[in-house]
Amino acid sequence: MTQDEGMAIPRGTAGTGPLLVVAAAVVRDGRLLVVSKKAAPEIFYLPGGKPDRAEGPVEALVRELDEELGVRPLEPRLLAEVEALAALEGVPMRLTVFQAGISREPRPAAELADLRWITGDEPDVRLAPAVRDQVLPLLRRKGLIVRGGCRT
Numbered sequence: 001m002t003q004d005e006g007m008a009i010p011r012g013t014a015g016t017g018p019l020l021v022v023a024a025a026v027v028r029d030g031r032l033l034v035v036s037k038k039a040a041p042e043i044f045y046l047p048g049g050k051p052d053r054a055e056g057p058v059e060a061l062v063r064e065l066d067e068e069l070g071v072r073p074l075e076p077r078l079l080a081e082v083e084a085l086a087a088l089e090g091v092p093m094r095l096t097v098f099q100a101g102i103s104r105e106p107r108p109a110a111e112l113a114d115l116r117w118i119t120g121d122e123p124d125v126r127l128a129p130a131v132r133d134q135v136l137p138l139l140r141r142k143g144l145i146v147r148g149g150c151r152t
């Protein structure tokens, strides 16, 4: 084994520090787009994932949204940097959230178990802690997510 192989750096980390993840907050008609993956179908969170090595955050966002939903993010703008435990790995995570539109109706890839547009009040949707405790409250404070959604 070479030294490089022995010290392989996991995707989404710089070797130390939190797991780095980028994700999109896509809001339509007062509802937030969340997905679940077949690996953990009971947990919903924002579409996105771990940047590949040397990939910038927006670059990673573009790739992940294409892979997961077959869409392009429109006018992505930084919404928040959130620190929480990663829903799947259970390790410290830094989630960079971009608010964005999407270029077309999402087409969920095979790795996804489900896709929902939520207000956060759905009793059957269990959200990742970062989304439940930080992203959703922020979007509510901004008036973007409303109870019951909105029709406009």
Ligand SMILES: Nc1nc2c([nH]c(=O)n2[C@H]2C[C@H](O)[C@@H](COP(=O)(O)OP(=O)(O)OP(=O)(O)O)O2)c(=O)[nH]1
Pocket: 021, 022, 023, 037, 045, 046, 047, 048, 049, 050, 051, 064, 085, 086, 087, 088, 089, 090, 093, 095, 128, 129, 130, 131
């Ligand atoms: N995409 C995303 N991941 C989140 C959110 N909240 C949260 O805890 N996570 C966690 C779930 C996982 O532990 C980790 C991201 O994993 P992932 O499975 O989405 O990443 P990935 O697409 O790069 O997947 P992989 O290549 O490792 O299979 O971050 C969120 O809102 N969006």
